[in-house]
Amino acid sequence: MSNDTAPCFSTGRVLRSVLIIVAATLASGFFSAVMINAGYMSSWIEEVCRLDAAAASFFPSMARLASIAAIPVFGALALKISPNRILLFSAAACTAGLFGMFFFPTIPGLIICYVLLFGLGSSGVGYTIMFGALLTIIDKKAAAVAAGAVSCCGSAVSIFLFPAIFGITASLPADSVFLILGTAGLITLPLIFFISKQKKVLPDEISDAAGPEKKEEETEKLSLISVAKELLTCKLFYLLLPFFFLCGICENVAYSALPWYFQLEFGTSGTLALSFYGAVFVAGALTCGLVITRFKSKMLLLAAVFAVITLIFSPLLSPQTIPVVILLLIPATLAAAAIGPLLSMTVVDMSGAAKFTAFFSILYVIKKIGSTVEPTIAGICKVLSPDVFMMNPFLWIATGLAAVLAVVLGIRMMRQKKSEAENGGGKLQG
Numbered sequence: 001m002s003n004d005t006a007p008c009f010s011t012g013r014v015l016r017s018v019l020i021i022v023a024a025t026l027a028s029g030f031f032s033a034v035m036i037n038a039g040y041m042s043s044w045i046e047e048v049c050r051l052d053a054a055a056a057s058f059f060p061s062m063a064r065l066a067s068i069a070a071i072p073v074f075g076a077l078a079l080k081i082s083p084n085r086i087l088l089f090s091a092a093a094c095t096a097g098l099f100g101m102f103f104f105p106t107i108p109g110l111i112i113c114y115v116l117l118f119g120l121g122s123s124g125v126g127y128t129i130m131f132g133a134l135l136t137i138i139d140k141k142a143a144a145v146a147a148g149a150v151s152c153c154g155s156a157v158s159i160f161l162f163p164a165i166f167g168i169t170a171s172l173p174a175d176s177v178f179l180i181l182g183t184a185g186l187i188t189l190p191l192i193f194f195i196s197k198q199k200k201v202l203p204d205e206i207s208d209a210a211g212p213e214k215k216e217e218e219t220e221k222l223s224l225i226s227v228a229k230e231l232l233t234c235k236l237f238y239l240l241l242p243f244f245f246l247c248g249i250c251e252n253v254a255y256s257a258l259p260w261y262f263q264l265e266f267g268t269s270g271t272l273a274l275s276f277y278g279a280v281f282v283a284g285a286l287t288c289g290l291v292i293t294r295f296k297s298k299m300l301l302l303a304a305v306f307a308v309i310t311l312i313f314s315p316l317l318s319p320q321t322i323p324v325v326i327l328l329l330i331p332a333t334l335a336a337a338a339i340g341p342l343l344s345m346t347v348v349d350m351s352g353a354a355k356f357t358a359f360f361s362i363l364y365v366i367k368k369i370g371s372t373v374e375p376t377i378a379g380i381c382k383v384l385s386p387d388v389f390m391m392n393p394f395l396w397i398a399t400g401l402a403a404v405l406a407v408v409l410g411i412r413m414m415r416q417k418k419s420e421a422e423n424g425g426g427k428l429q430g
Contacts, residue, residue, distance in 0.1 A: 017142035020134065020198060021149050023191040028130045029153030030188050031094050033161050034181060035067065035122045036154050040162065041114075048105045048175055059110050066119035067126070068368050074124050075361025076224050083133035083357055084196035090124025091192045093117045095185030102178035125192075127151055128364050131344060132357030137198040141293065144345050148289025151340035155278040163275075227358050236350050237359070239409055243302070243343055244363045246402050248370025249395055250309055250336040251281075280330055284337030292341060298349075299410030302342045306403035308335040313396045 041063075046056035074086055100113025123129075127150055134146045165177055231237055295301045312332040344360070351359040 013139055014142075016198075017138040017146075020138055020195060021142065021146045023194055024130055024134055024146070025149045025153045025156065027091065027188040027191040027195070028125050028127070028150055029157035030161070030184060031091065031122050031125045032127075032154030033158040034094075034098070034118075035064070036158065037162055044175070044177070045110065049107055049110070059114055062115045063119035063122075066115055067123040068365060070120045070123040071126070071128055071365055071368075072361045074129055075358045078129065078132055078357035078361075079224060079227060079355070082196075083129050083136075086124050086129050087133050088189075088192050088196050090121040090129070091185070091189055093121030094125055095182060095189065097121060098178050098182035098185050102175055102182060105175050127153075128357055128361050132353075132360065133195065135348065135353040135356055136200045137195070143348065144292040144341055145286070145289040147341035147344040148285040148287075148292075148337075151344065152282045152285035152337060156282045159275050159278045159282075224358075227355055230355075231359055231362070234350065236346075237363075239405070240343065240346065240350075240363055241366055242398075242405070243339075243402060244367040245370040245373075246306070246398055247339045247343060248367040249373065250339060250399065251371060277329075277333060280333040281337045284334035285341060287334070288338035288341045292345060297410045297414050298342050298346050299406050299413055302339065302346075303403050303406035303410055305335045305338050305342065306399045306406060308332070310396060310400040310403055313399070 041060045042053065042057045045051060045059050046053055049056070074090075077086060094117065097113040097116075097118030100109060100117060103109075104113060131147060131150050134150070135143060138146060165180065168177075168180065292298065292301070309332055312328050312335075343363075347360050347363065348356055
């Protein structure tokens, strides 16, 4: 290859992408970490508002439901409004909600500040909008890394954020934590403002998918009806539904199994177990983001990931000691973390950057449903066998079927891509 045709490596572009990804991870991770710590929120509400545990848990549940319900709404708005503007507005709403919980720690104040401002705003600072905004301002080679980094941001920030807060507030009033969190929220706003002011990359740098229609995507007039028709006629969309459902289950299963297993069986600190899980989960997501572009088929890699999870959570394995648990759950957690960036980049190939947020928002709701179903199934297993540690049988069966489906789909997609290359290119339709 001559120097004239060799690809140009720009250190400045790489550094710019790295800075944007780091800013996005810190900013989105902060608000995600607050949202996923529902246990702390329930305890604080129970103490401040003098409510019983059942009534206090109502507020985190409603905030989570409001966040999930707003995801497809923001996805539709992103077709007409820049995701960067939605991102900045949502971060401001979340920050206002945090300060509101400090100044108005009452039941009406929590409904307005926690459920509405923070609950709705957190979906606009969450993965769907954040990654959709990043796709248009970073180089396509950095998109997989961004997917891995932002998908694990909540776990990453939680590892350091909440242990630090517990230490700071040990000698302070309970509601002072929200003054600290609100101030931290103000600090994240410049990071999101930095992201929102970045210039867009060229259309042919946005997605890995080939075809001249991708270059025209930025100028294409998008409407909710046209995007809905395209989504409903895309076969790949329906094939991705079970994968996203299982993704929600897989991400949640180790999170729920680790502290229970370590605390009840070995007396190990639940906080230490969760921190261990979070660190391994982050490592898995980042590693997948770094290596995903080296594989010819994301679906075949996804099949391998589901196969690993199936093997580890199969009834054939019954861990009884700490070393065995660690040896099994480390690869299981690494594999579960890899599912997120793999599915995200598959959706990018299917939709392109401009429509990604609208497409992904629907699938992300399916993922959230999966993460809600898993604790219910795990609870049933616990009731049936209270004295035996048993891996989720539904997880074992479902991920095995998903591995087979991913192999079939991966082979089909590779054949289709080869056929499209021979025929001069075309859009992937599953």
